[in-house]
Amino acid sequence: MAYEFAERGATEAVEEGRALAPKFDADGLLTCVTTDATSGDVLMVAHMNAEALARTIESGEAWYFSRARRKLWRKGESSGHVQRVTEMRVDCDQDAVWIKVRQEGPGACHTGRRACFYRGVPLGKAPDKSLVLEFRDAEKAFDPQSVYGDKR
Amino acid sequence: MAYEFAERGATEAVEEGRALAPKFDADGLLTCVTTDATSGDVLMVAHMNAEALARTIESGEAWYFSRARRKLWRKGESSGHVQRVTEMRVDCDQDAVWIKVRQEGPGACHTGRRACFYRGVPLGKAPDKSLVLEFRDAEKAFDPQSVYGDKR
Numbered sequence: 001m002a003y004e005f006a007e008r009g010a011t012e013a014v015e016e017g018r019a020l021a022p023k024f025d026a027d028g029l030l031t032c033v034t035t036d037a038t039s040g041d042v043l044m045v046a047h048m049n050a051e052a053l054a055r056t057i058e059s060g061e062a063w064y065f066s067r068a069r070r071k072l073w074r075k076g077e078s079s080g081h082v083q084r085v086t087e088m089r090v091d092c093d094q095d096a097v098w099i100k101v102r103q104e105g106p107g108a109c110h111t112g113r114r115a116c117f118y119r120g121v122p123l124g125k126a127p128d129k130s131l132v133l134e135f136r137d138a139e140k141a142f143d144p145q146s147v148y149g150d151k152r
Numbered sequence: 153m154a155y156e157f158a159e160r161g162a163t164e165a166v167e168e169g170r171a172l173a174p175k176f177d178a179d180g181l182l183t184c185v186t187t188d189a190t191s192g193d194v195l196m197v198a199h200m201n202a203e204a205l206a207r208t209i210e211s212g213e214a215w216y217f218s219r220a221r222r223k224l225w226r227k228g229e230s231s232g233h234v235q236r237v238t239e240m241r242v243d244c245d246q247d248a249v250w251i252k253v254r255q256e257g258p259g260a261c262h263t264g265r266r267a268c269f270y271r272g273v274p275l276g277k278a279p280d281k282s283l284v285l286e287f288r289d290a291e292k293a294f295d296p297q298s299v300y301g302d303k304r
Contacts, residue, residue, distance in 0.1 A: 003278045015263050018285045020273060031197055033185045040192030042241075045183055045248040058278040089194075089269035090285065092261055096197040098269045109244055111167050117241035117250045121172060126155045126210040133170045133242065 003054035015092050023095040030095050037086045037100040043108040043115040060085050079147045081105035106141035114141045155206035167244050175247040182247050189238045189252040195260040195267040212237050231299045233257035258293035266293045
């Protein structure tokens with residue numbers, strides 16, 4: 001696909017301007033926060049390269065770049081759990097985007113949960129070996145083995 | 153301060169276990185998504201090194217690591233705009249945390265806005281030079297020059 005982003009200008013232009021001039025990191029990626037358009041919960045944090053960002057903008061469906069698999073990845077291509085983007089925002093220095101999505105299917109997380117953030121970290125004490133994470137909203141919404149098989 | 157995290161085990165232990173075993177990247181950082189505990193809006197995306205994560209857990213106030221300034225950074229140390237953490241979650245592979253905060257003061261963004269995501273990206277067309285960002289929730293909540301001076 002053909003696409004083009006604006007060139008990065010001075011700080012003032014990046015922060016106060018109307019051009020999309022993303023700041024990709026040394027690996028060519030920016031951070032994407034994905035929230036549920038209805039509940040507002042954070043579903044996942046992932047990365048986009050330039051093509052994933054362009055495809056998301058063009059299609060209105062979430063595309064990411066998998067750092068583990070080193071490949072472009074249309075969310076839901078294996079599971080059918082597509083994400084329809086209702087809104088995209090970019091942050092001040094344009095190294096992160098926030099997308100609000102309608103999640104198709106039971107969940108966004110490859111572990112079978114609705115969302116990736118299913119464990120709480122207890123606060124108030126410096127972390128040590130005694131720290132115990134607390135499962136929250138951790139019910140499995142689908143069986144990852146049957147959905148992903150060996151592609152997980 | 154003294155702190156210790158668990159060692160990274162096998163995938164099953166990282167994803168389904170109760171030990172906090174963060175996955176810091178090559179620069180020693182993980183991603184933190186910070187949302188407003190009341191509105192649910194994403195206020196900012198930033199990074200934490202091990203010490204910032206430990207200090208946040210211990211104090212219940214947000215600490216980050218500034219990639220630009222290469223230093224540990226207590227949110228609000230210059231501006232007074234401290235973030236009180238009401239909940240922290242960690243994601244499936246433990247390379248990202250989500251904190252819900254009560255934001256003290258008028259805003260979280262160094263540009264003077266309540267939050268960093270004050271521009272929308274129009275969807276439905278491949279991005280090119282004609283793309284125009286749309287300002288949303290972009291009113292200045294404070295004057296960054298008077299709050300940060302030259303420390304911005």
